[in-house]
Amino acid sequence: MSVNGLTMHIAEQGTGPLVLLLHGFPESWYSWRHQFQPLADAGFHVVAPDQRGYAGTDQPEAIDQYTILHLVGDVIGLIHALGEREAVVVGHDWGAPVAWNTALLRPDIIRGVAGLSVPPTRRAPARPLDLLEKRFGKDFYQIYFQEPGVADAELAADLKDTFRRFLVAASGDAEPAKARVEGGGFLSAMPRPEKLPSWLTEADIDAFAEQYARNGFTGGLNWYRNINRNWELTAAWEGARITPPSLYFTGTRDLVRTFGAPDFIEKLPELAPNLRGVVDLEGCGHWTQQERPDEVNAALVEFLKGL
Template sequence: MSPLEPMMPPVQHAQVNGIEMAYYEAGPRVGVPIILCHGFPELAFSWRHQLTALAEAGRWVIAPDQRGYGQSSVPEAVTDYDMEHLTGDLVGLLDHLGAEKAVFCGHDWGGFVVWQMALMHPARTAGVIGLNTPFQGRAPADPIALMRMRYGQDMYIVWFQTLGDADAVLAADVERTMRFFMRTPAALAAAAQPPEGGSSFAFNDLIAQWDPADRSNQLLSDAELAVFVEAFQRNGFTGPINWYRNFTRNWERSEGRPNRIDGVPCMMITAEMDAVLTPDMAKHMPAAVGDLEMHMVAGSGHWTQQEKPDAVNALILDWMDRRFPQ
């Protein structure tokens, strides 16, 4: 039996945008589909609780392993992970499903992608739900240069820019890496704080210093963790990290794109205890998104759909019933 069973629907595969995309589909094929987009270092499996609950409520719901992840293709070129490719994959998935539009719900990196769907492919975007990740307009300068200036050279996104470095560190002991990341809010909040004289979010040093024997702050069961470990042992981390290596390219290629979203119903869900994507980062959004509803999940850290699935499911279903009734 696959470690995904019985936690996920059967995997399906589609040829989209030059890659093979694995996806999991549940619920009746009626109404507007909801496409759930995961972040780093995650999988479609991160949405297991939403696939079940939304389907039981009669919603058509799909969660893909995005390029570089899980059972989907892992292209070699760094530029194959830019925003044009990531959003193009979702358009291709819509075409494969025979759907004109979808509501795109994204967490972490998936959140960046779904907000860009509203700008780059508005004709295919019925609505957007941002989970933890706020909509951000175009930065005034290269985002990597800004992060390096603000957080230092050891900040994880800056560290990720060096080809092969972080890839090898994270892949050296995948179970340790996944246990480090998939922890409770208090543990991740402590990891976000800079050591004496060090850099914020310096995950290279923090992973090395962390004692994996400490299981007190683990978020996942052993069976759930095994799904993530198996996937990243098989594929490594280079594809996922390549998403980060396109920050500068995405910024350069976004020149002239609108800095606000209009004409698309949107909902932003923040997490009270997320130390990476804090609720304060979304405060500007009412001025940047014309049709916006905002909510906060109390007591949740970064992995909101896994930490507080009932709260997330209730917010999504209530919003869908009001904005996209069936």
């Protein structure tokens, strides 16, 4: 499908009101594999794209082609390319900031928004990477991701091993993952698991590895390389609030929870005043909709039908 000059790969199922499912890093449309049938059965047209730079979608070469404005533009372009005038957006990990920002910038088109793992946040008081380095140190993983080619090569060296380590290490089935680079690499702090948890199969590992064989990790890493640029580009929305109806999912063992203030959940209504609820999944790690599909699906269907 042609979207903003990109050839974008999508997976879709069902008919009815449009629901877009936006994946995170390092994932693809496949991370929503458990959501298609339940949402389609509930009466929705479910579409999950490979986002800009990922898997089956084109990967622009220039780093500055991956700003949050490009990513929001892709969502709006996809809605229009599908022949629709409005949609609900649901995002996980990096897909969550894309979903939150799409709802913030285009509330005329987004009739509902749900975020998994990553909550909406206030605009930082200074360049975010500077603040992250000051708080977490130079070995924080988002700092490590900044140098073009470095993390790209490490993660692409053995695709199956990368997904096996990363997906298990950041899940609720492993010891709490570390957000710092050790021994010169991102994966060095992630032991190779002897067996996979119940929610992850060898076929899943194979699927992610096969999809990443086309584009590798550079496109997704370029999203991180625009963090400071995004801060500069979004100055005009300082203090703006997300007005469409919203829903937030989090896992009690998700490392992302340690990045924000301890009371971030209580303060969410200040950022999203039409928040319909928070789904707090006990023992769930970072891969929310993959680890706990039944709970996620039930809450999403209830939210969507209530719009």
